[in-house]
Amino acid sequence: MSNLAVIGVGMAQVKSSSGKSLTELFVQAAKDAVEDSGVSKLDAMYVGNMMSGFLQNQEHLGSLMASALGREGMPTYKVEAACASGGVAMNAGVKAALSGLDKIVLVGGVEKMSDNSTPKVTAGLMMAEDKLKVATTGVTFVGLNAMIAREYMLKYNVHHEEIAQFPVLCHGNALDNPKAQFHKKISVDDVLQSSLVADPLRLFDCSAMGDGAAALVLAPMDEAKKLTDSPVEVCASTVATDALSLYQRKELTVFEGSRRAAGEAFARAHLTPKDIDVVEIHDAFSVLGIMAIEDLGFADKGSGSELLREGQCSRDGKLPINTFGGLKARGHPVGASGVYQIAELTLQLSNRAEKCQVPNASVGLSQSVGGIGSTVAVHILRRP
Amino acid sequence: MSNLAVIGVGMAQVKSSSGKSLTELFVQAAKDAVEDSGVSKLDAMYVGNMMSGFLQNQEHLGSLMASALGREGMPTYKVEAACASGGVAMNAGVKAALSGLDKIVLVGGVEKMSDNSTPKVTAGLMMAEDKLKVATTGVTFVGLNAMIAREYMLKYNVHHEEIAQFPVLCHGNALDNPKAQFHKKISVDDVLQSSLVADPLRLFDCSAMGDGAAALVLAPMDEAKKLTDSPVEVCASTVATDALSLYQRKELTVFEGSRRAAGEAFARAHLTPKDIDVVEIHDAFSVLGIMAIEDLGFADKGSGSELLREGQCSRDGKLPINTFGGLKARGHPVGASGVYQIAELTLQLSNRAEKCQVPNASVGLSQSVGGIGSTVAVHILRRP
Numbered sequence: 001m002s003n004l005a006v007i008g009v010g011m012a013q014v015k016s017s018s019g020k021s022l023t024e025l026f027v028q029a030a031k032d033a034v035e036d037s038g039v040s041k042l043d044a045m046y047v048g049n050m051m052s053g054f055l056q057n058q059e060h061l062g063s064l065m066a067s068a069l070g071r072e073g074m075p076t077y078k079v080e081a082a083c084a085s086g087g088v089a090m091n092a093g094v095k096a097a098l099s100g101l102d103k104i105v106l107v108g109g110v111e112k113m114s115d116n117s118t119p120k121v122t123a124g125l126m127m128a129e130d131k132l133k134v135a136t137t138g139v140t141f142v143g144l145n146a147m148i149a150r151e152y153m154l155k156y157n158v159h160h161e162e163i164a165q166f167p168v169l170c171h172g173n174a175l176d177n178p179k180a181q182f183h184k185k186i187s188v189d190d191v192l193q194s195s196l197v198a199d200p201l202r203l204f205d206c207s208a209m210g211d212g213a214a215a216l217v218l219a220p221m222d223e224a225k226k227l228t229d230s231p232v233e234v235c236a237s238t239v240a241t242d243a244l245s246l247y248q249r250k251e252l253t254v255f256e257g258s259r260r261a262a263g264e265a266f267a268r269a270h271l272t273p274k275d276i277d278v279v280e281i282h283d284a285f286s287v288l289g290i291m292a293i294e295d296l297g298f299a300d301k302g303s304g305s306e307l308l309r310e311g312q313c314s315r316d317g318k319l320p321i322n323t324f325g326g327l328k329a330r331g332h333p334v335g336a337s338g339v340y341q342i343a344e345l346t347l348q349l350s351n352r353a354e355k356c357q358v359p360n361a362s363v364g365l366s367q368s369v370g371g372i373g374s375t376v377a378v379h380i381l382r383r384p
Numbered sequence: 385m386s387n388l389a390v391i392g393v394g395m396a397q398v399k400s401s402s403g404k405s406l407t408e409l410f411v412q413a414a415k416d417a418v419e420d421s422g423v424s425k426l427d428a429m430y431v432g433n434m435m436s437g438f439l440q441n442q443e444h445l446g447s448l449m450a451s452a453l454g455r456e457g458m459p460t461y462k463v464e465a466a467c468a469s470g471g472v473a474m475n476a477g478v479k480a481a482l483s484g485l486d487k488i489v490l491v492g493g494v495e496k497m498s499d500n501s502t503p504k505v506t507a508g509l510m511m512a513e514d515k516l517k518v519a520t521t522g523v524t525f526v527g528l529n530a531m532i533a534r535e536y537m538l539k540y541n542v543h544h545e546e547i548a549q550f551p552v553l554c555h556g557n558a559l560d561n562p563k564a565q566f567h568k569k570i571s572v573d574d575v576l577q578s579s580l581v582a583d584p585l586r587l588f589d590c591s592a593m594g595d596g597a598a599a600l601v602l603a604p605m606d607e608a609k610k611l612t613d614s615p616v617e618v619c620a621s622t623v624a625t626d627a628l629s630l631y632q633r634k635e636l637t638v639f640e641g642s643r644r645a646a647g648e649a650f651a652r653a654h655l656t657p658k659d660i661d662v663v664e665i666h667d668a669f670s671v672l673g674i675m676a677i678e679d680l681g682f683a684d685k686g687s688g689s690e691l692l693r694e695g696q697c698s699r700d701g702k703l704p705i706n707t708f709g710g711l712k713a714r715g716h717p718v719g720a721s722g723v724y725q726i727a728e729l730t731l732q733l734s735n736r737a738e739k740c741q742v743p744n745a746s747v748g749l750s751q752s753v754g755g756i757g758s759t760v761a762v763h764i765l766r767r768p
Contacts, residue, residue: 053435058514060464062465063754064514067758074624076759080444080445080464239460241451260457371444374444374451
């Protein structure tokens with residue numbers, strides 16, 4: 001898959017309340033990505049989004065956004081895979097670019113969560129789960145993740161203060177990212193003393209609601225090299241699923257979808273976890289950040305938090321993670337998060353990450369999760 | 385694009401009230417398609433659907449359906465493009481199969497419209513339009529199509545009784561299709577005397593609400609020939625968009641999206657309208673059926689209804705249209721309709737259409753429309 005590159009990115013600052021419409025959010029990110037890439041014509045556009053129908057009573061985002069961009073004509077697609085919508089849209093865009101039918105492909109993601117009440121958005125997020133068999137029980141998404149956190153802590157004898165290192169890392173990194181939702185340094189104590197949301201998860205264990213949009217432009221590598229001095233190669237793009245619901249799983253503390261998607265991605269890229277210089281992880285909840293370190297192959301089960309304790313996951317460590325703040329602090333505008341991750345990796349690997357730059361990063365991996373690990377998209381990018 | 389084939393299809397009967405869940409509807413169609421194809425493993429799955437978030441508070445259909453099929457693991461995608469969701473999902477599936485990343489791809493579509501009130505479904509359908517600029521005016525989708533119908537009749541001096549031939553044709557054909565929603569012969573007088581919905585459109589000018597699901601299996605032609613004696617070649621798969629809303633268009637009675645998508649499809653297939661033996665058209669409203677005949681290149685503007693008057697569009701005519709009943713009479717379960725069309729063409733081109741069979745049909749075309757012609761998917765299939 002070495003003939004495809006990301007050649008431009010655009011990101012809106014994630015905001016708790018942007019005051020912008022879905023269209024305004026998306027169009028600005030898309031225009032920025034197109035301008036950054038230097039292309040004039042787009043051949044296709046993929047829009048990742050989860051909840052626009054439920055929250056804004058707006059579907060048909062493909063045509064809506066193409067039209068708002070003044071680029072009607074091209075084929076467009078809304079791709080939905082719960083919180084992995086952005087990562088999965090990227091994968092669909094990669095397939096289009098590899099099909100021979102589309103050359104220059106824009107992949108974007110957008111979500112607007114601010115113009116609805118918290119109960120409504122909470123209900124919206126539960127659309128990732130089986131409505132008839134799980135959502136109707138009244139359990140929320142944070143509730144499901146709390147069950148995982150409790151099981152993880154018991155099974156591996158890991159304490160909350162160890163897991164809480166993850167949001168602390170993210171908030172630290174986000175201080176240098178002007179596009180981040182939160183610019184607020186926090187400590188492990190802050191996490192442990194924040195209000196309880198669903199035991200054992202507390203407020204600072206959880207990503208917040210936000211409005212955001214991100215976009216990037218894909219091009220064949222030969223075209224890319226004409227357009228930019230710093231194309232970033234897409235080495236692998238994979239999506240894997242698991243049984244949808246926790247009650248269907250044998251094991252709560254491993255996401256088989258992550259293992260499958262990462263395993264396939266490493267195989268396709270002819271790389272191993274040791275080759276990765278920077279990682280963007282789907283830390284919707286702190287425990288998911290720790291589990292991802294393990295499921296992606298960077299640590300044994302139960303020992304993910306040790307890497308944080310040893311300082312390995314800082315930007316100057318061996319395995320920098322969530323270098324722009326991750327879902328927790330850059331923000332988690334659901335359908336856009338997977339695209340933010342890849343845009344951020346692109347900046348890292350083209351030496352354009354400014355204050356967030358990881359020195360000498362040449363290979364990066366992103367992981368985007370939908371539902372309770374039910375869908376996982378993994379991308380591996382490389383400085384050519 | 386001659387190395388790809390449809391090798392199996394499955395269709396639920398469209399029903400005004402199926403009593404089945406989204407999952408039950410989809411799973412049965414998908415299982416039927418897989419059984420029909422003879423494949424054991426699927427490499428990817430694309431699910432077309434428009435309104436599950438709004439109507440059932442259910443998203444993440446990719447993982448949900450893979451899990452319900454006992455086929456978790458593979459990559460899955462929900463694709464949304466309003467009423468063209470099924471046709472656009474097919475196009476995304478074709479791109480996946482051509483990308484070299486997936487070999488055996490299931491494409492399905494599903495919509496359940498029965499467990500909500502008519503006003504709620506009407507609001508759901510308006511999600512295809514710009515919520516902030518058009519939907520908030522209170523106009524409905526049938527209202528927008530009524531404006532087109534009025535303009536069409538005035539501009540080309542075509543009378544309602546001529547347009548009304550389209551639903552009459554569809555209802556006639558559906559009598560022989562056991563999967564059709566309606567088995568009721570109607571006359572032009574029945575259309576003209578049915579209740580007024582939005583002037584000039586009357587009840588029998590409009591497709592109805594229904595529950596349904598359809599699915600098909602794609603495979604590379606060399607694999608296909610091992611699995612079945614009657615693979616049907618996918619000669620072309622295109623999607624084109626137009627400005628989203630009518631107020632942005634210069635011309636109301638031409639769908640540029642149809643022209644673009646059809647033009648590209650004919651070019652890729654190295655075929656012309658004269659080569660087409662059977663057509664499945666997106667006749668959500670009678671006037672759209674007539675306009676499609678013209679925009680797809682089968683008649684000059686304003687003269688589409690003449691083909692019907694001359695009997696050319698019957699199954700024994702020169703250009704058989706909507707041979708299983710079309711959206712009007714087979715039914716229009718929104719996100720599934722585009723997949724039904726391609727499944728029906730597959731049956732025609734593999735000589736398995738039974739009482740609906742068009743004698744000696746060897747090339748077929750389908751047109752799936754999202755919004756007011758804002759997104760159009762066109763497929764050309766051929767008996768190899």
